[in-house]
Every structure is written in C-alpha cells, then in structure tokens.
Amino acid sequence: MAEIIVSIQAYCKILLHAVKHPHCSVNGVLLAEDSKSKDRKVLKFVDCIPLFHLTLSLAPMLEAALLQIDAYCKSRGYVIAGYYQANENLRDKELNNVAKTIGRRIQENCPDSHIFMVDNERLHPESVSELYRIYSPKENSWKQEENKETVTEETLRTAAMLLSSQSFREVDVVDFDNHFNDITQDWRNLQINQMLEKCT
Numbered sequence: 001m002a003e004i005i006v007s008i009q010a011y012c013k014i015l016l017h018a019v020k021h022p023h024c025s026v027n028g029v030l031l032a033e034d035s036k037s038k039d040r041k042v043l044k045f046v047d048c049i050p051l052f053h054l055t056l057s058l059a060p061m062l063e064a065a066l067l068q069i070d071a072y073c074k075s076r077g078y079v080i081a082g083y084y085q086a087n088e089n090l091r092d093k094e095l096n097n098v099a100k101t102i103g104r105r106i107q108e109n110c111p112d113s114h115i116f117m118v119d120n121e122r123l124h125p126e127s128v129s130e131l132y133r134i135y136s137p138k139e140n141s142w143k144q145e146e147n148k149e150t151v152t153e154e155t156l157r158t159a160a161m162l163l164s165s166q167s168f169r170e171v172d173v174v175d176f177d178n179h180f181n182d183i184t185q186d187w188r189n190l191q192i193n194q195m196l197e198k199c200t
Contacts, residue, residue: 002043002112004134006030006150008158009196013048013189015131015159016173018086018118021053027098028175029066029106030082030116031073043112045082045150049187050175056085057098065176065187066105072188081110084132086118093119095135095142107137115142125164129156158199171195 017026028050032043049069083106085099103115116132135142171192174185
C-alpha cells in the first residue's frame, strides 16, 4: 500500500468546503500527481476540487463535473485519485452508499484511490489531528485505514489558523453547485491557493 501525503492546499480546501456548508453534506475529489508506475510508493494529493453541497448524487451533474475535472487534470499531469465527503449530521462519519458508489467510479480509473470521510466534530481550531477517516479499496469493498497520518504539523497549524482567525470568511469556496448556477465562478478556487501561499 502506498504512503499517502495530503498537501496543505488539498487539506485546507476540504476543510473550507465543509466549514462553508455546516448544515449540508458536501463532497469533492482529490487530485494526485499522476504516476504511471504500478508500484507507486507515495500517493501525493496535491489539490482538491469541491463538487456539491445541495445534492451529492445527481448523476448528470456529477458526470459533467468529472469530465471538466478530468480535462483539467490531463493539462496539469494530475489524476483523480480520491473522494471526500462530509455527511449532513454532525455525528455521522460513516461511509454511505453515495461515497461507495462515487469511490468505485474513481477506482475504475485509479486503482490506488481512497475515500476520505470527514469527521464534522473536528471542524474547529482546537482539533489537533486529521479531520477525516481514510478508506482504501479491499476485495470489492472499502476498508478503513488505521492510524494513517497523511499531513504535516504545518498543515494542521495552517488549518487551525484559518479557522481561529476567521480567514476563511475572506474567500468563497466555489463548488460545482455554485459553478453550474453561475459559470463565471471558478471551481478551481485559485484565490484560495493564493491565500494559502500567503499563510505558509
């Protein structure tokens, strides 16, 4: 199994998407550096693209979003290698059918893919550990990875600072629900990338 590394940019975008819609389920995909090697030793997630916050499982909208993201990945040398989801209920961090279905779809193109289930109770500045549980594919199912650390202390500090300083209110996370409503809104969230560069 490859070592997983989640960049500051990817981690903080997951966090900011979940914090923006605390009353909704949210989901998105994680982009990794494309590696043609089958014996991949490190799976580095370099970015995150928020998908939806209204309805997570509308197939036509999901297809349209994944086509755009896939074209973007090819131009950057990335691959869609992960899926994240935060459930609507504060205490619900379980893998549900929506996550499993989309996770399987991503796995068809990237066998090393993983699902990240967000723990909503960790969305506060005092949280000192990762905000998700990681699941990897195992015999036509998904198995939770135990004690898998994927981020650095710097990433956790940056995320805590974003929450405690209310910096996340200065930028608006755009997901595909926003983009399909107004196509001038950029789902790549380049303004967040710039903000994170200043923070680090």
